[in-house]
Amino acid sequence: MARIGFVGLGNMGGPMARNLLRAGHAVAGYDLVPAALEAFAGAGGQAAGSAAEAAAGAAFVVTMLPAGRHVREAWLGAGGLAAASAPGAVLIDCSTIDVATAREVAAGAGKPMLDAPVSGGTMGAEAATLTFMVGGPAPAYAAALPILQAMGRTIVHCGEAGAGQAAKVCNNMMLAANMIVTAEAFVLAEKLGLTHQALFDVASKSSGQSWALTSYCPVPGPVPNSPANRDYRPGFAAALMLKDLGLSQEAAATAGATTPLGAEALALYRRFVEAGGGDVDFSGIIRLLREG
Ligand code: NAD
CATH class of the missing domain: 1.10.1040.10 (N-(1-d-carboxylethyl)-l-norvaline Dehydrogenase; domain 2)
Known part of the structure; x- marks a missing residue:
């Protein structure tokens, strides 16, 4: 079972992170909204004090954030996840964002990164039946597949960075x-x-x-x-x-x-x-x- 950092525990990220816990993974989560963090802790997750703390030592770091500017800031900003994540970690952004930002963040991350937006809505997130459309290098995709399968039913590798978006x-x-x-x-x-x-x-x-x-x-x-x-x-x-x-x-x-x-x-x-x-x-x- 893997150690996973999960940032963005909202309508989609909350149930997705819970499904990772259900699958037996050790998940440290972070959200700016205290209520989202408390709900995650109530479900058995480890509530982190910052995004960087959630990512520290994790084999996989997942984000589920509103839009491109949040994703760029969370990964590449000061104290961002790209720097805070462990060497060898696989980075996965599941937010729906513009193709150009997805490519820019993947190029700037300095570690293997996947864009993996989803379809299936909050019901699919709850039921772990999401469809994942994934862009990024094949070895990172292969490593991330069991993690994505714990949250979804149909997983498609669409091509290189940005192809999922x-x-x-x-x-x-x-x-x-x-x-x-x-x-x-x-x-x-x-x-x-x-x-x-x-x-x-x-x-x-x-x-x-x-x-x-x-x-x-x-x-x-x-x-x-x-x-x-x-x-x-x-x-x-x-x-x-x-x-x-x-x-x-x-x-x-x-x-x-x-x-x-x-x-x-x-x-x-x-x-x-x-x-x-x-x-x-x-x-x-x-x-x-x-x-x-
Ligand atoms: P949401 O607003 O419910 O959740 C986003 C969460 O991110 C919020 O809890 C917010 O506090 C948190 N957040 C924002 N910036 C942060 C930061 N810097 N650090 C930590 N947490 C931060 O949105 P959602 O419905 O969960 O959607 C997330 C993404 O999934 C969006 O890109 C959306 O387009 C996409 N999506 C949503 C649906 C849907 O039906 N809701 C379906 C498919 C895809």
Whole structure:
């Protein structure tokens, strides 16, 4: 069993660190928020006094932080994790951040580092069923695999540094556009006098099929546990989708890719969030489309 340092014990990091404890690892954790640290200690974790203390002597150091600036500061800032971690440690950032920062931090860390963002949300984090998209050197990936498997079910090595973040932004751009067009189709069906169930029964077995339709159906009824059935309580909040669409447009601009539907999805989610929908599940975008 490994000694692991875990920094960022929030909605995702908290349950992920608990799953490492359940798997029998010795985990030292740190978070700026005392309540998160106390909850972690209550679950049997070792509460550290600083990020550097959590990393000291660990074979693996994991971060799960909000955004790129937090990740850069935590790893490369004064007293940061790159310097504080032991020689030979494998460094893993699971936060969803921009590709450029992921590459910059990996290059500056001076030790083998993986970007390993996740999909599956807080439910996947609790149940240890997350999907990990991993970028970084193959030997570090091989060493980290059992650690990632304690927190997730599907682990994909996508390529070198930044490739995990690249996969994440591409996937979520597809998800956003799929959700918007699925919601548009239900609004059109309503105007055409077609029932939700009839459209679902046809499209879920036809070429209009998508995860947005069959797992996250944006109208109540056809998929009983989709957020539409609980007044669009997340799930995956629209504010987080807006963040991910910003990252994909940033990546597209840097790489010179043309992504007009991704840009339109960003504009629609921005409108939805600015109108107060940030805490609503991202499938709630159907409300904006109904308003016109
Ligand atoms: P969160 O805000 O609940 O947790 C982040 C934690 O990091 C907070 O507890 C915060 O106090 C802590 N933190 C910030 N800076 C720190 C520092 N310097 N040192 C120690 N702790 C620090 O966010 P979350 O929902 O857990 O998301 C974390 C990451 O996972 C984000 O990048 C998010 O985009 C991504 N993500 C979230 C979901 C989801 O459904 N919530 C799904 C997939 C990916």
